[in-house]
Amino acid sequence: xxIIQNISAELLxxxxxxxxxxxxxxxxxxxxxxxxxxxxxxxxxxxEIPTLSKTTVYNTLKLFEEHHLIKNVNIEENxxxxxxxxxxxxxxxxxxxxxxxxxxxxxxDLKYKGLDDFILNQTDVMIKxxxxxxxxxxxxx
Amino acid sequence: xxIIQNISAELLxxxxxxxxxxxxxxxxxxxxxxxxxxxxxxxxxxxEIPTLSKTTVYNTLKLFEEHHLIKNVNIEENxxxxxxxxxxxxxxxxxxxxxxxxxxxxxxDLKYKGLDDFILNQTDVMIKxxxxxxxxxxxxx
DNA sequence: TTTCATAAATGTAATGATTACAAAATTAAA
DNA sequence: TTTAATTTTGTAATCATTACATTTATGAAA
Ligand SMILES: [Mn+2]
Ligand SMILES: [Mn+2]
Ligand SMILES: [Zn+2]
Ligand SMILES: [Zn+2]
Numbered sequence: 001x002x003i004i005q006n007i008s009a010e011l012l013x014x015x016x017x018x019x020x021x022x023x024x025x026x027x028x029x030x031x032x033x034x035x036x037x038x039x040x041x042x043x044x045x046x047x048e049i050p051t052l053s054k055t056t057v058y059n060t061l062k063l064f065e066e067h068h069l070i071k072n073v074n075i076e077e078n079x080x081x082x083x084x085x086x087x088x089x090x091x092x093x094x095x096x097x098x099x100x101x102x103x104x105x106x107x108x109d110l111k112y113k114g115l116d117d118f119i120l121n122q123t124d125v126m127i128k129x130x131x132x133x134x135x136x137x138x139x140x141x
Numbered sequence: 142x143x144i145i146q147n148i149s150a151e152l153l154x155x156x157x158x159x160x161x162x163x164x165x166x167x168x169x170x171x172x173x174x175x176x177x178x179x180x181x182x183x184x185x186x187x188x189e190i191p192t193l194s195k196t197t198v199y200n201t202l203k204l205f206e207e208h209h210l211i212k213n214v215n216i217e218e219n220x221x222x223x224x225x226x227x228x229x230x231x232x233x234x235x236x237x238x239x240x241x242x243x244x245x246x247x248x249x250d251l252k253y254k255g256l257d258d259f260i261l262n263q264t265d266v267m268i269k270x271x272x273x274x275x276x277x278x279x280x281x282x
Numbered sequence: 283t284t285t286c287a288t289a290a291a292t293g294t295a296a297t298g299a300t301t302a303c304a305a306a307a308t309t310a311a312a
Numbered sequence: 313t314t315t316a317a318t319t320t321t322g323t324a325a326t327c328a329t330t331a332c333a334t335t336t337a338t339g340a341a342a
Pocket of ligand 1: 085089091101102115
């Protein structure tokens with residue numbers, strides 16, 4: 001749980017003016033590693049900030065992304081999710097419960113064929129399957 | 142370039158009745174490894190099949206996917222692309238020209254941490270960057 | 283403090299891809 | 313041929329995202 005001073009400072013470091021809405025949105029992402037959609041962020045924060053507009057959430061998340069403060073996670077068609085974690089990691093989506101899990105992988109060992117003389121800027125590893133919890137639920141039926 | 146007899150047979154093998162539209166759509170995917178969107182498939186085939194409906198393209202591609210005949214490639218938000226290649230490979234999207242390239246990688250060497258007791262059904266590796274051709278174009282400016 | 287300019291947030295309308303659905307056309311069986 | 317089932321088609325509905333004009337907040341100058 002980061003305090004607001006720190007959040008403000010991190011926004012400034014990314015060249016983003018720390019408005020109240022921006023602070024609360026970034027704080028939400030940092031404290032809830034659930035890779036939320038715009039709608040999820042909006043619904044949660046609208047309780048705290050009744051005047052919040054969904055457009056602000058769209059604009060803010062896009063702004064964060066452009067300033068490389070967060071990344072979008074594109075594991076499922078028809079929904080963009082956001083992630084404030086900045087270490088290298090992959091994403092697993094459980095096709096049963098819909099949850100998204102982080103995982104680590106040995107990215108340094110990855111070798112590519114067919115990309116000679118290409119510039120690689122961003123690598124994403126996505127896996128779909130059934131999470132442990134859903135797997136065990138299924139067993140007990 | 143596969144002949145229609147073969148395409149028909151492959152559809153049947155996947156438990157899909159080979160209608161004329163389905164044959165032409167699958168043929169298009171096999172002959173054009175460009176990871177097209179629904180709209181691209183539609184526009185190309187509409188010239189040959191003037192009565193073709195975009196809904197048919199949507200339905201057919203979804204049907205193919207459900208029968209594991211093709212995969213969707215989800216490298217860019219706001220557009221679903223399709224791929225009839227069934228060997229394991231990753232996708233590179235050039236953020237300059239928009240083209241999508243296949244590449245091979247050493248998937249057998251990949252190790253994961255955090256997915257113990259998870260069931261892994263499908264792994265996708267996506268990379269964004271600048272392709273060789275665009276890189277060279279940029280140099281000459 | 284007031285004035286003014288700039289930036290940010292808001293609300294509504296427009297867009298665009300996808301899906302739902304009912305009607306028409308095709309195919310296969312009887 | 314008649315009938316039923318499947319497929320295709322066209323249009324309308326949906327839903328996430330974006331565009332845009334208006335309002336609000338912020339901050340510096342006077
Ligand atoms: Mn993550
Ligand atoms: Mn491919
Ligand atoms: Zn699950
Ligand atoms: Zn390129």
